[in-house]
Amino acid sequence: MLPFSRFEARTILKLSGPIVLAQLTQTLMYFVDTVMAGRVSATDMAAIAVASGLWLPVVLTMQGLLLALTPIVAQYYGSKQTKPISHYTLQALYLAFIMAALLFVLMLFADIPLSRLNMDPLLREKTLDYLFYVSFGLFPAAGYMVMRNLFEGLGNTKASMWIAFVGILVNVPANYIFIYGKLGMPAMGGAGCGVATSLVFVAMFIAMLVYGYTSRSTRPYRHWPEKLWLSLKDQWQIIRIGTPIAFSIFFEVTLFACIPLVIVHLGPIAVAGHQVAHNYSAIVFMLPLSLGLATTIRVGHLVGEQNLMELKKAISTAIVLSVAMSLLTVIFTLLFRKYVAALYSPDPAVIALASSLLILAAIYQFSDAVQVVAACALRGMKITTPVFFITLISYWPIGFGLGAVLGLTNWLVEPMGPHGFWTGIIVGLTCAAIALAMVLRKQINRMEHEFKTGATA
Numbered sequence: 001m002l003p004f005s006r007f008e009a010r011t012i013l014k015l016s017g018p019i020v021l022a023q024l025t026q027t028l029m030y031f032v033d034t035v036m037a038g039r040v041s042a043t044d045m046a047a048i049a050v051a052s053g054l055w056l057p058v059v060l061t062m063q064g065l066l067l068a069l070t071p072i073v074a075q076y077y078g079s080k081q082t083k084p085i086s087h088y089t090l091q092a093l094y095l096a097f098i099m100a101a102l103l104f105v106l107m108l109f110a111d112i113p114l115s116r117l118n119m120d121p122l123l124r125e126k127t128l129d130y131l132f133y134v135s136f137g138l139f140p141a142a143g144y145m146v147m148r149n150l151f152e153g154l155g156n157t158k159a160s161m162w163i164a165f166v167g168i169l170v171n172v173p174a175n176y177i178f179i180y181g182k183l184g185m186p187a188m189g190g191a192g193c194g195v196a197t198s199l200v201f202v203a204m205f206i207a208m209l210v211y212g213y214t215s216r217s218t219r220p221y222r223h224w225p226e227k228l229w230l231s232l233k234d235q236w237q238i239i240r241i242g243t244p245i246a247f248s249i250f251f252e253v254t255l256f257a258c259i260p261l262v263i264v265h266l267g268p269i270a271v272a273g274h275q276v277a278h279n280y281s282a283i284v285f286m287l288p289l290s291l292g293l294a295t296t297i298r299v300g301h302l303v304g305e306q307n308l309m310e311l312k313k314a315i316s317t318a319i320v321l322s323v324a325m326s327l328l329t330v331i332f333t334l335l336f337r338k339y340v341a342a343l344y345s346p347d348p349a350v351i352a353l354a355s356s357l358l359i360l361a362a363i364y365q366f367s368d369a370v371q372v373v374a375a376c377a378l379r380g381m382k383i384t385t386p387v388f389f390i391t392l393i394s395y396w397p398i399g400f401g402l403g404a405v406l407g408l409t410n411w412l413v414e415p416m417g418p419h420g421f422w423t424g425i426i427v428g429l430t431c432a433a434i435a436l437a438m439v440l441r442k443q444i445n446r447m448e449h450e451f452k453t454g455a456t457a
Contacts (some may be wrong), residue, residue, distance in 0.1 A: 008317040015294035018161035023286040025164035029171045036175045037190040044190030047126035054110055055134060057253055058103050064246030066096055066145045068238045071300045071382050073153025078304020087225040089150050091234045096142035107135035126190050133194030140205040147208035152297055156217045163207045170203040171196055244388030251395045259421050266417055273353030274418045276344040281361045284329050288322045288369040292376030299380025308451050315377050322369035333362040360422040367429040374436035383443055390435045399428020
């Protein structure tokens, strides 16, 4: 029986609440882009969908690398050290803008992969226009991510929530102006979403800076670091911690992105049914993910305080909360899966397939909740390399590999189509949850031994 602490439950839920709202707001922005572009034409809406396949991995990779700042700040915050926090924030900003510049140059060559796809010329043109305009948002996005990770490392998760609201307030009118050509601007269609998204990132970065300058939570850190120049040693620490996080996110994003490509020959019903289950799963995943991000912050603080007893309570409480939350999600999904599927499509065949896939999506909620909390707890300890290897093996050779065997071949059973891939995902996530829980337990035991020997010495 895992120990459960009401105090830790309140602390983690208080941290995770604003993160959930921030995540939902960001999802709403993408929804608004799709709907407003879709009112121009199906081609404009399709251009955003295709462009997102290139844009999202780029942004999420950069975000994953910069997430290293959160546990670094959290541990220094827990140990009540202020000087290293401003120093590492500046180093993260240097790294963020360097990475943004590299990715900006990479985005200029987006026509190379798109030229290899059998696309309608107009669709390709609109996709490239969107990518060109949105690529300018990489620089303010990089700054925003650094500032958000700083605030979350300090335990101030409300900042990202309020700034996300600023983003949606800018997103809607900016889309209206640039998509439909208002206030003297040309009507750019779907490409106007790229301009609007860049402006959203500018607004959010500026809002973060203003919030940081006026917030009481950042008052102890509003000073210039002693060393203003770029430190390769500290840059490497951020890269060393952040690179496994970035690749772990990349593995998960590409796993779900590749499934439609390999089942496309099964027909549009199979792809649409999978997409419904995937989109719904992505939405409900925000709950355990936000709980996991809050766990990273709390674990980082307690590691900095060297409070092992409370650390163990926090981790076990987070796991109990995530499993309980998953139970509610599972019950809701099983009871209302047909209604959920009907929200996405009126086609009876799509509803029937999606409803059956949602049963499998409900099953893996438990494994998904445990693995994300365990991975985030390890991240709070600055342990990220094992997570990289576990997610790589669990998602691809096990999850996708088994899914391909079950879905497309008769090696084990008759081809199951999309159901085979979702069965593979369940097995892969379960393996990840077990392996990450074992690594987490081993790390806690090691810390306990170090604290005891240190106290004895």
